[in-house]
Amino acid sequence: MIPGFRNERPRTELPAASRRDVLRGGLLAGAGLLIGFTLPARGPAPAVAATAAAGDAVMPNAFVRIAPDNTVTVLIKHLEMGQGVTTGLTTILAEELDADWAQMRAEHAPVDTAKYANLLFGIQGTGGSTAVANSWEQLRKAGASARAMLVAAAAERWKVPASEITVSKGVVSHAASNRSARFGELAEAAAKQTPPTDLKLKDQGAFTLIGQRLPRLDSVAKTTGRAQFGMDVALPDALVAVVARPTRFGATVASFDATAAKAVPGVVDVVAIPQGVAVLAKGMWAATRGREALTVRWDESKAETRSSDAILAEYRKLAATPGAVADKAGDAAAALAGAAKVLTAEFDFPYLAHAPMEPLNCTVKLAPDGMEIWTGCQFQTVDQANAARVAGLKPEQVRIHTLYAGGSFGRRATTNSDFIVEAVAIAKATGGKAPVKLIWTREDDVRGGYYRPMYHHALSAGLDAAGNLVGWRHRIVGQSILTGTPFEAMMVKDGVDATSVEGANNLPYAIPNRSVELHTVKSPVPVLWWRSVGSTHTAFAVETFLDELAHAAGKDPVAFRRAMLAGEPRHRAVLDLVAEKAGWGTPLPQGRARGVALHESFHSFVAQVAEVSLDKDGRVRVDRVVCAVDCGVPVNPDVIRAQMEGGIGFGLGAIMAEQVTLTEGRVDQSNFHDYTPLRIDRMPTVEVHIVPSTAAPTGVGEPGVPPVGPAVANAVFALTGRRVRALPFAKELSV
């Protein structure tokens, strides 16, 4: 979780009008009211799915559009970046609408913070695995309201009591008079009805869509090439732009010579922008050739010039001293001093790139009185405000078309809207003469910063004579993601950035004496949240160290954890389920071993058991991962399974072989030959078990990631006796 987001609103650079909108959206949500007014069916260009006859469609409320052809389109306020949000949110609304799944469509909503704010952020934006959680009640009510309006319209037309009308699978019926109508036939009349103020939502037992395996709405478009990503936007006469950026973070342009670049056929213009020097051309090939021909001198006086090894050495020194307090209970120092046995361990975590498969891109069409932007937009309110500021426009003059994103993993959610602002700056520098399509190459991406920060952890823990964990000291050293951003006031308290320590300062385990401390360091290297944020490193340190302690205490790792979870039934339930399904404690074939890890993130609970072996070349091979997840009501069980599978693949790739390192401030890696995600040959079998639940649903995009690293590391120990504490594994082991 990004804890501070809950019920708090960030301080963004918004004009007064937008702040009021934020407030209004928040108040409406807080009061639990439905935004129930009729809107004209204007809308953005089809974004997610083509919607037939949108021009004649009506909107009973801000989230649903019903067309005469009987299609029902849900407006999705969140970004579809692979997590299945278009399918998940549509399921919730369709359930209360009593629609037929085959008639459902989805479309990204326009930017409108008043209507489409993330109710946990107060701004329109996607992140922190909040999409389903914040939309659950809102979209149920939107569906129920639209249903009631359809029923009222039918009652009026048929002159029968509304109470005698039923709705099922997209058909409104009155049994006594044997009449029925499809939604499309009633839509226009329904839109004229007054939205109801008292809504009765279904009992969970009456759900017919929620909890079922429904086909994803985007699968066909994504298997035929029809799905439109930001990269696929092609405006007439648009110029492709690539940017020469400094090779050291924090450097700026001193001077440049564009003579040779402009001589490259197809290159149209070369302009300086705050981020570097942009080359504009009639196509990507000419743009990149032009950039190669460019000569830029950089001012590196404020640049990072250290190597990552040197930075890490400084982190290690800091870890020997007390840091800012992130969690404290009892007296950790005394407990350690009096313990029968004390263990210590230090961990290194590298910078990580998000490397979404779709390289960053943004298309901008700038006119004197307004601007249109096409991109896989994740932070709509923030991006609109930042783009407007750079262009010298008002936010309401900026129209953003949100397209499918080819992955993000956090990269598109920057508080400074970095790549969007870059595209706007280029459009401005060229006077808006032609639309600009900014494309980052993969090298730009891997070398472009906004990494998961590098961290060093130092832990000490004490066991009493009976093997009980009595003292715990955990020090974390690394850069802050949010200091210096508009989110600082909300998320950084008393020198502790919540995103640096989440997963470490909220342990579920009953440890009487704890001290969790943080050292925050500064560097020009830009850092950012990366799928599961703080839990990417805290879960690894905590869960592998617990495993060491269990072994030192002579206890089974599952039993050792379980004994400390008496007050945490949901943690215990996923741990018990994964142990049962993985056959924990049962014999394995020779040469194979298991490890377990448990972690809560974003209010979802996940436990995993990994089985590892060594292949014929002695390389560590993860054969199988069994995963148990409790994310409340499982809205789309197959999407949940897919997110656990994918999270495991994503997390496994990182702990095995991904790292960004610096030599004299310059990034050593550049593309997928040296920044190496998991490929199919190393993907384990994954079994996902979902805990049945009636609790409000929580996120699944991120929580599958944190446990896999420590589960695998613990299995590697069980197999080889080696503790890997410096990531990635490839530094110490053959993988």
Added chain:
Amino acid sequence: MARLTINGEVRDVDADPDTPLLWVIREQVGLTGTKFGCGIAQCGACTVHIDGVAIRSCAMPVSAVAPEQRIVTIEGLSPDGSHPLQKAWAALDVPQCGYCQTGMIMAAAGLLQTNPKPSDDDIRAEITNICRCGTYNRVRAAIKLAAKGAGATQEG
């Protein structure tokens, strides 16, 4: 000037001979189902077929393709998404973000040309495309489903 045969149509394009086939397909022919992912033939998002063989178009100069060679992109794999692999992909809901999936399907189609019944190990050895979403197990299942000729049926 280059002459190409793409999805059965002859197209004349004006491109520098060194231009990667990928950018000609995307920018000049306007077929955007073939994706840019790395530019160095590492990830496979740009996979197309030339005379039935899967190749990575981001690292192939347009001048290396002869006019009579048959280039097939995802848009030409089937007229309506009915190729057994596309049906299997949809039946198992393989895609997440979806960006790599068209290249993944073209790589799988190339594999099935030479090995109609690949084993799990064959797939692990031959499919080297990168998917950051981690859809690999469903990719493997969908290839096997298509190979069984049961692309239209669902499996849990």
